[in-house]
Amino acid sequence: MxxxxxxxxxxxxxxxxEDMTPELEAAYTRGLQEALDAGYTLLDKGGTALxxxxxxxxxxxxxxxxxxxxxxxxxNDGSQEMDASVMDGKxxxxxxxxxxxxxxxxxxLAYTVMTxxxxxxxxxxxxxxxxxLHEIKTEPDEYFFSPFRYEQWKKMQGTNEAAxxxxxxxxxxxxxxxxxxxxxxHGNIAAATSTGGMTNxxxxxVGDSSVIGAGTYANNxxxxxxxxxxxEMFIRAVTAYDVSCLMEYKGLSLQEAMEIVVYDKLMKIDGxxxxxGVDAKGNAAMVFNSEGMxxxxxxxxxxxxxxxxx
Ligand code: ASP
Numbered sequence: 001m002x003x004x005x006x007x008x009x010x011x012x013x014x015x016x017x018e019d020m021t022p023e024l025e026a027a028y029t030r031g032l033q034e035a036l037d038a039g040y041t042l043l044d045k046g047g048t049a050l051x052x053x054x055x056x057x058x059x060x061x062x063x064x065x066x067x068x069x070x071x072x073x074x075x076n077d078g079s080q081e082m083d084a085s086v087m088d089g090k091x092x093x094x095x096x097x098x099x100x101x102x103x104x105x106x107x108x109l110a111y112t113v114m115t116x117x118x119x120x121x122x123x124x125x126x127x128x129x130x131x132x133l134h135e136i137k138t139e140p141d142e143y144f145f146s147p148f149r150y151e152q153w154k155k156m157q158g159t160n161e162a163a164x165x166x167x168x169x170x171x172x173x174x175x176x177x178x179x180x181x182x183x184x185x186h187g188n189i190a191a192a193t194s195t196g197g198m199t200n201x202x203x204x205x206v207g208d209s210s211v212i213g214a215g216t217y218a219n220n221x222x223x224x225x226x227x228x229x230x231x232e233m234f235i236r237a238v239t240a241y242d243v244s245c246l247m248e249y250k251g252l253s254l255q256e257a258m259e260i261v262v263y264d265k266l267m268k269i270d271g272x273x274x275x276x277g278v279d280a281k282g283n284a285a286m287v288f289n290s291e292g293m294x295x296x297x298x299x300x301x302x303x304x305x306x307x308x309x310x
Contacts, residue, residue, distance in 0.1 A: 002187040003282030004043045005299035008035050008056050010066045011176025012228045012274040013164050015292030017309055025308065028065055032296045032306045035059040039180060040298045049182040049190040049224070050088050057084075057107040057192040060178035064146050066294075067165045068178040069105055070139075071146045072196025074153035075203040076162075080144045082196050083210035084110040085121075089189035089218035089280070096121040098210040099203075100128055102144075104137040107194045110210070112136060121210060149199070156200035163199045164230055164272065176294055177209060179216070179226025183278040185300070189224035191216050191240075191277070198231065207231030213241035220280050222247040223254050228293065229266070229273010237265055243277065254279045258287040 010032055039056030043049070061069025072080040084106035085096035095114025098121065103109050112134050113122050122130055131138065149165070156163060165176065177195035193216045195209040208215035208231035215231065217240035218224035225240040234240075239261055246257035254277055262274055267289055274288020276295055284303075286295045296306040 001185045002183070003300050004183055004185045005278050005282040005284045005297065006036060006039045006043055006052055006056060006180060006182045007276040007278055007284040007286060007297040008032065008039070008060065008178070008180040008295065009226065009228055009274070009276045009286070010060055010178050010294030011165070012288045012290045012293035013272070014290065015294070015308055028294055028308065029306055031060065031063040031065050032294060034063070035180070036296045036298050036306070039182060043182060043184055046185060049184040049188050052182040052184065053180040053190045053192040054086065054107060054111055056180040057178055057194050058105050061105050061107060061194050066176040066178050067196045068176070068194040070144055071149060072144055073149050073165045073199040075197070075201050075205070076157070077203045078153070079203055080196055081203060082106045082194065083207050084194035085210045085212055085216040086110045086114060086192040087190060087212055087216050087218040087224070089220040089224050092219060094120050094212045096210040096212060097127045098123045098206040100124065100131070102128070102138045102140070103131055104139045104143070107192050109136050110192070120212060123206065152199050159200065162201040165199050177228040179228060179276065181224040181226050181276055181278045183224070183280060183282045187220070187280045189218055189220055189278055189280050191218040191224035191226045193226045208234035208239065211235055213238050215240060217241045217244055219244055223277050223279050225275050225277040227273060227275040229290070230271055233266060233269050233271030234273065237261070237269060237271055239266065240275065254283055255285045258285050262287045262289050
């Protein structure tokens with residue numbers, strides 16, 4: 001039996017201890033803990049890495065503190081459009097959705113695209129029609145609304161700028177695209193990512209979180225990765241796949257490969273953010289070049305941690 005591990009993130013960015021209240025910090029820690037528990041319980045029972053990343057990501061989507069599912073940020077037209085993806089490292093199957101509205105758990109829709117369609121990526125209205133056909137749960141606008149995100153957007157409305165939700169300067173800051181990577185006891189790995197994207201983004205914009213190879217990638221031969229950060233740079237750097245390539249072609253470890261991509265390649269193009277990942281031996285890594293990243297990992301080797309700051 002191989003070591004099994006789950007690692008998760010709730011977004012990276014300018015997350016500073018001095019901006020945080022003890023109550024808020026406790027709430028974030030609770031949100032991360034619940035997601036870790038949701039995924040790890042499955043791994044512990046012999047479940048698959050794929051099921052574990054779906055469960056953890058779903059739990060984070062349901063938590064209003066994080067920028068995914070409920071609590072997603074607002075686009076420039078005041079809508080909440082979400083992106084998500086999932087990849088199975090055993091089969092190299094992948095599914096993704098982009099710019100979808102009203103889907104309660106976008107990661108479940110991404111999984112349904114992977115398992116019930118012949119495609120990898122569905123967008124907008126087409127993805128929503130597909131969701132209806134497969135009885136994917138939807139919610140009204142009110143469900144996704146968070147006063148905090150609305151205030152963030154109001155500060156940027158009418159400008160041509162889009163910002164990482166983590167970096168919008170308002171009091172009581174809330175952050176976070178979400179994602180997970182897992183290795184199960186059979187040595188199979190998987191990754192999933194879900195987001196509302198960037199505050200005040202052009203509606204119709206697609207970020208890295210739904211682009212396989214950029215925000216999400218999984219291959220049993222190398223690693224499973226979920227990213228968070230300025231999506232345009234992560235797409236241009238083909239970030240998640242680059243970690244896999246460094247491992248496959250150069251024989252680097254997961255940690256070494258991630259450090260090159262996050263500290264060197266991304267930083268050269270001002271790509272702020274980070275990632276979490278696992279390899280098929282159950283090793284995990286969490287690397288970021290921003291002030292902080294909501295993150296956690298739990299492994300059958302007894303490692304269990306949740307961290308926010310550097
Ligand atoms: N990567 C996401 C995007 O660009 C944002 C984030 O990670 O917070 O849509």
